[in-house]
Amino acid sequence: MFKSSMTRANALLLALVLALGFSGGAMAQEVPQLGTDFDENQLSLFVEVQSDIQEIRVEYSERLATIEDPEQATVLQEEAGQLMVDAVEDKGLEVETYNMIAFALQNDPELLERVQTMMN
Numbered sequence: 001m002f003k004s005s006m007t008r009a010n011a012l013l014l015a016l017v018l019a020l021g022f023s024g025g026a027m028a029q030e031v032p033q034l035g036t037d038f039d040e041n042q043l044s045l046f047v048e049v050q051s052d053i054q055e056i057r058v059e060y061s062e063r064l065a066t067i068e069d070p071e072q073a074t075v076l077q078e079e080a081g082q083l084m085v086d087a088v089e090d091k092g093l094e095v096e097t098y099n100m101i102a103f104a105l106q107n108d109p110e111l112l113e114r115v116q117t118m119m120n
Contacts (some may be wrong), residue, residue, distance in 0.1 A: 038101055038111075045093040046101045047118045052087040056080055 039047075058094045060080035088098045105112045 038097075038104070042093065042097055042101065042117060043115060046098060047115060049091045049093065049098070050119065051090050052091075053084055056083045056087065074107045 033034060057080070060083075062078060064073055064076055085095055088095050101111075101115075105115060
């Protein structure tokens with residue numbers, strides 16, 4: 001039961017991070033400064049999972065656009081969040097590390113440039 005709650009919390013946090021993208025605006029100011037000392041493997045895994053995350057985001061955005069029932073929309077959002085968590089974990093990256101990298105990208109232009117270079 002505890003693991004299920006943690007997975008759901010991780011899924012919701014990941015969905016929030018992904019919804020913010022690389023530009024969190026005001027949200028970034030509320031997040032404590034995180035270390036940006038990520039190794040090459042962590043950044044590589046972060047970059048690798050982006051295509052999977054984008055596919056999930058596109059698919060579920062399209063599906064959500066057709067939903068009028070708020071409860072059904074919530075179920076779809078939770079499903080998308082869990083799929084994103086699974087995608088991150090399947091690449092061998094912890095969700096917390098993924099989130100730390102995503103938040104760090106908002107505050108560290110050098111890290112952002114490094115990740116963008118790796119994505120190209």
